[in-house]
Amino acid sequence: MAEAHQAVAFQFTVSPDGIDLQMSHEALRQIYLSGLHSWKKKFIRFKNGVLTGVYPGSPTGLMLVVGLYMGRAKYVHADPSLGLFDRVGAHLPVSRYMSFNTQQLVGGLLVGTGLWVVIIFTMRNALRWLLSWHGWMYARHGTMSWKTRIWLVLVRIFSGMRNPQLNSFQTSLPHLPLPSVKDTIRRYLESDRPLMDDEQYARMEGLAKDFERGLGPKLQWYLKLKSWWSTNYVSDWWEEYIYLRGRGPIMVNSNYYAMDFLYVFPTSLQAARAGNAIHAIMLYRRMLDRAQIKPLFALGDRVPLCSAQWERLFNTSRLPGLERAQCERMFNTSRIPGIDTDTIQHMRDSRHIAVYHRGRYFKVPMFYDGRVLSARAIEQQMERILSDTSEPQPGEENLAALTAGDRVPWAEAREAYLRQGRNKQSLDAVEKAAFFVTLDDTEQRYAADNPVRSLDSYAKSLLHGKCNDRWFDKSFNLIVFKNGTMGLNAEHSWADAPIIGHLWEHVLSMDPVKLGYTEDGHCKGDTHPSLPGPQRLQWNIPTECQAAIASSLLVAKALADDVDCHTIPFDCFGKGLIKKCRISPDAFIQIALQLAHFRDKGRFCLTYEASMTRLFREGRTETVRSCTLETCAFVRCMMEDNPRELRLKLLKVAAEKHQQLYRLAMTGKGIDRHLFCLYVVSKYLGVESPFLKEVLSEPWRLSTSQTPLQQVELFDLVNHPEYVSSGGGFGPVADDGYGVSYIILGENLINFHISSKHSSPETDSHRFGNNIQQAMLDLLALFQLEAKHGMKTSTSMGLRFKM
Structure with missing residues (x-):
């Protein structure tokens, strides 16, 4: 690639006549505009801070x-x-x-x-x-x-x-309440009863009662002090011990993905799609910086939800050059590996993005003349990268595999080989970028002639790629494939999926409609005549570091190859028909998952459903234990020859029980975060609890999560049902279990994302997908309502939907 001219403020030459200074007016102008932009941003932040502070x-x-x-x-x-x-x-x-x-x-x-x-x-x-x-x-x-x-x-x-602004309600939100030990123990035993025989349950009941009478009150006393002193007694420990202290790979195990439109392909030009998407993301960052994003509400627009995961105060004092500040953690953020624990590094501002293409890294400025680049100018920059024919430097191509492997080798290699010289400058350009972009050299897309294989390949690529072409430590990666399809891969510690989902809805709503493309597929607007080109990052990676990279790549590839992904666009019926059954759509789907799992494995298992606790300040998630006595009774009834009326009655009882558990979780009366915090206190005190140790070691063999569509007003799903995201997914939590993510889209579509591991003889994502589809139809049949499409059987692929 022809490198852009290096703009400098002045040049000088020494001659017999003296020193000749040559000032670069263009460089000085850019410095002036950059400073002006910075001061404008500081003023806006100050103004918004005042308005939020007095709300x-x-x-x-x-x-x-x-x-x-x-x-x-x-x-x-x-x-x-x-x-x-x-x-x-x-x-x-x-x-x-x-x-x-x-x-x-x-x-x-x-x-x-x-x-x-x-x-x-x-x-x-x-x-x-x-x-x-x-x-x-x-x-x-x-x-x-x-x-x-x-x-x-x-x-x-x-x-x-x-x-109100995004953060206006923060100081008015209540603190997360601390449940009593007695109530938590009672609900825990109730949740475990369907998974144990009488002897196992009697043993666990004894451990629980001993804890309730003995160590429990002491641990609760310390936890009560924390709940009085801190804003949220769970969130800081949850972030540190569940995410940042994990020493295994975050690829597959922690990071998650979001997909593009399912049936719409706005352009086949990779650079153009990247141009519109990056520009839309930068506009979102500007809205976030100016507090122009509307706060989210429950119950219509009446009950505010916490916005701390977008922008919150956190300590970066351990990192040089950074400060304790109110930050938009979505941008300019990286997870930094450590020996014992990782940290989150955030920059107050970042004016560039990092781009990966065919093993090379580029730094691409996002501002010129004090303004964010237009979509067409960004496309121009992406075209320059795509046309670059240079080869990767030694060790550069697989460098990102360090972020995909175990954390300790990554921390050691980073400190030993990448924190000095030009490696430090290049690493800083990546870690301090606004976000990371991969111009993928593969093609991924939903194919009508082979929907199963195409969507499964698409999901796997977003989840882990080639293990060396995503910087998994960045807050999120934008992946744009060779044929113009795109998606996200997001790091989990800084926020939960609804936060990145909010950004992704903004991008998808802007891309084909508000920004649009020309007839030949390019971004609208004109190219920039004097825009400096991307800067190729330079690396000097020693042989020892290359060996560490190769080792991490082997670990990551073994993990990636083991993942079995399956994506199902379930369009037989959706929320519209379920509501006619007078049952919560989420409860309907969760009960269908229990029926499908029992048919798949012949037994019940501990089930995790994520529920938000953002009705409280700095709330994140709580667990709904979806496998209940009521649900198990319904599933057993479905497995036997029982009348429809009895099955329907048990289904409604199970659905009401599920809704009750969901309400308890959302209102701070869940049990799993409380038990987790009690366990952390016990570790601080150096005491062992057989009860807590056993509870925290129980595997979640079915881990589920609903991806909510939060900005319904951005999509006209009645007239344009094709303009909708496919949702996203995550890897399996247990080696012998399933991960299931689902998104309810409009009235007639539910997308399922299923993951498991090939190495487990007990799991098969496609088999489980077939069981989910059949269970959904079986539940609907109890209400004597007909689905839009029927089912058909294929000897090679099992049960599949007519597309």
Whole structure:
């Protein structure tokens, strides 16, 4: 690739006549514009910080209250300070240096400001108290009690009347409540009962009761102190011990993926698709930086959800050159490997992205003339990279395999070989980039003539690729394939899937419609005539480091080759028909998964369903244990020759039980995060609990998660059902288990993403997929409603849907 000219502020030459300085006006202009952009960004952050800090109050409210009191002083001739100056004057000579009118004005200012602060704190605490009530969750769907109506009116009043910003409600959200040990033990034993015989259950019950009477209260006391002192008693420990302290590969085991449109292919030009997607992502970052993203709500637009995973205060003081700051962790963020634990590195700002193509790394600036590059200019940069014919430097092609293997070898190699010289500069360019982009040299896409194989290959590529072509430590990787299809791979420690899903919905909604393409598939707009090209990163990777890279690549490839992915676009029926059954769609699907799993393995298993706890400040997730006594009773009834009426009755009982567990999890009454934190306290105290040790070692052989569609207004699924994401998935949690992600799209489509391991003789993702499809139809048949499509049998592929 022809390297761009190096813009420098000045050049100088030494001659017999002296030193000749040559100033580069273009370079100085770019420095000026860069500084101007930085100061604008600081001002916007300061302004938004003020607005968020005083919410639900506002500067306008301050002016009204202060103006009222100062006007009272001037026109009514009353003392607005309520005798303040007389009291202060008795001890300090304040009144001697002020005229009577000045005293009144200053008194009005002080009292008005004080009253305004009192009003803010009153409204904020009242709103926090109101949001601690969750009775609205227990109302029957489609109904609303008078108590809930009154509560909603009060929430609206104390929320303020102006448009809130993303973080406006943070200080008004309640803290996550701490359940009692007794309630947690009771619900745990209830969840374990269907998985144990009488002897096993009696043993576990004995361990639980001993814990409840003995060590439990002591651990709970320490945990109660933490819940009083910290904003959220779970989230910091969850991030550290579940994610950052894991020493195994994060590829497959932790990172997850998101897919492109299923049936729509906006352009086949790789550079153009990358141009629109990268530009849309940069616009999202600007919206996030300016707090222009609307906060998310439950119950319509009435109950705010926590936004801490987008932007929150966290400590980066262990990392040189970084600071403790309010940060958008979605961008400019990398997970940094360590020997004992990883850390999260975040830059306040990053003006470039890192791009990988055919074993080479490039640094691509995203700003020119103080503005973010247009989609067409970004396409121009991607075209330059694609046309580059240079070869990778020794060790460069497989360098990213370090991020795919075990964490300790990666930490050792990083410190020993990549933290000095030009390696450090290149590594910083990658780790401090806004995000990472892979221009993949393979083609992935849904193919109508072979939907199963094409989607399975697509999912595997997004989940792990070739193990050396994604920087798995970055907050997220944008992957753009050779034929224009794209997707994401996201690191999990900094946030949960709904956060990256919110970004992805924005990108997909902008790409084909708002940004669009020309008739020949290019991004709209003109190329930039004087845009400096991408910078090829330079590496000097020694032989010892190359050996570490090769070792990590072997580990990663073995893990990747073992993953069995299967993606199913289930279009026989969807949410619309399930709602006619008067059953929660999520409960319907979870019960179908239990039936499918029993048919697949002939037994029940401990089941994990992720539920959000973002009704509380800094909330992340809680576990819904979906395998219940009620669900097992229904499954056994389905496996025997029983009348439809009995099956239907047991199904409704199981669905109501599932909804009850989901409500408990969302409202801070789940059991697994509480047990986890009790276990962490026991480790800090150096005491062993046989009960907690056994609970925390139980394998989740069926791990499930629903991917919510959060910005429904961005997609017209009635008129354009094709413009919808395929959702995303993750790897299996247990070696002999399944991982299942599903997304409910519109009224007629549910996409399932299934994963397992080839090495386990007990699992087969395609077999399990067939069982899921059949279970969904069997449940619907109980309501005597017909699906849109029928099923057909194929000797080679088993049960498949008609597309």
